[in-house]
Amino acid sequence: MAYSEQVIDHYENPRNVGKMDAEDPHVGTGMVGAPACGDVMRLQIKVNDEGVIEDARFKTYGCGSAIASSSLVTEWVKGMTLDEASELKNSKIAEELALPPVKIHCSVLAEDAIKAAVDDYRKKQSK
């Protein structure tokens, strides 16, 4: 199956790969996985006092589409508020990357990852 140019671009030059300190109260961490294909994704956000995402990092073990989906999300969420980020839809990701139907689940995984990161951050803040 051929990957789209957008997927190849993110796959070859992934943006924002890395790790943040999960214990930092300003950092939210989302860990998700897709058992059927064995993909694992970690997506982290750094949130400022105004509730705006200042930075994002990811690490994904999986196929090109899963890597591209998470890479794209880290680019998009920078500058977003938490509400905006948690409303991010997988269909937008799939559309931007021109994912074929069999790879839609990769964009779903990225959506779940950013939601999990926002939830984790909010949970920490409410403590």
Next chain:
Amino acid sequence: MDITQNYFEFLGLPVSFDVDPAQLSERYRALQQELHPDRHSHQSEREQRIAVQYTTYLNEALATLKSPLKRAQYLLSLQGVDTLSDSRKQLDPMFLMEQMELRERVAEATDHADPEAELDALEQQVDAEIKGLEAGFAKAWGNSNLEEAEQVVRKMQFMVKLRTEVEALEDRLFDD
């Protein structure tokens, strides 16, 4: 013999996670002989076609029941629980974190001072985890705890995939 029977019934085995490998291959061989084309060559075309169909079913049954992961997934599917497609139910973060760490170790193994020893150690650890999960499945299944059984199967899927990756890497690095 009847292909509306499930794989266990078809092979004359109890519907259970606990399958005796010797018994499984013995039943398989017996049925395979019974279905062999040579024994059906004198029969009508229709009967021969049925024998071929049954053989296909028999091979699927063997492949499914031989692998602990596939056997577990099949048992759940008989109860209407589908673990072959992805669900959005997420696994506990601790498990995923561990998965991530194991993946990192696999990715870094080639740069390790002794890649062969590192990969051996990884393989042993993954094997031990899989054994533990198999025991966990047997227990959950025995207690009719389908939810727990499903969780365990999803973890097994990750670990089995990881083992395949470790093995593929070992082949690439050491078996030229």
